[in-house]
Amino acid sequence: DRDKLVYEVAFNPVDPLGWVFCVCKKREASAIKNTYEDINYFTSLYEPSVMNEQMCLLSENQEVFMELFNNKNLFPYYKQVEEYLDIIYFTDQSSFCKEPFAVFFAFNINLTYSGQDRKLLEITHFVNLFVDTLAQLKYSVKFKNEVKNNRITLERTKMEEGKRKEIEEKEKRDFIEKWKIKNELKTKKAAERRKLMKELQKYE
Secondary structure (H helix, E strand, O other): OOEEEEEEEEEEOOOOOOOOOOOOOEHHHOOOHHHOOHHHOOOEEEEOOOOOOOEEEEOOOOHHHHHHHHOOOHHHHHHHHHHHEEEEEOOOOOOOOOOOOOEEEEEEEOOOOOOHHHHHHHHHHHHHHHHHHHHHHOHHHHHHHHHHHHHHHHHHHHHHHHHHHHHHHHHHHHHHHHHHHHHHHHHOOOHHHHHHHHHHHOOO
């Protein structure tokens, strides 16, 4: 059995841009996309050659994410901890943290084995180095515009979805009211029926 080791690290980036990426197990990618709206909407699935066959990347942009590994110190530490890695998750959509910039890490590791202190140090060092490297990234104007447009499109989609739901709810309410009135018409006298018919016309 393995223990779950979790880190949530807030940071101040040099270039303050929020975007979305997630490193996770391939077998869990579909479930993660179905669970998190931001990952589902913003990201595509990639299989970078630097990751082992069990891992994958869900990201708004593969090339921008891979710039992290331009830090030659980061890649060796990533390979040291990859077998224990469960997820790395960065988002600007407040899915797990209210801080504007924060990264969530989870590792699965059996802490009862002897000699694990060294592995814990490696994981902690990787987390710190990863966040430091992410904080130093500088983004192109093209990528900034891409991120901005993605969020504008999402907000427009949400507004349209909200309006559609409002229309559907109104149609449901109107249908119920019409059904009630039609049933009342069967039992009412002529004068009352005329009044109900006027009410019914509101929903026609």
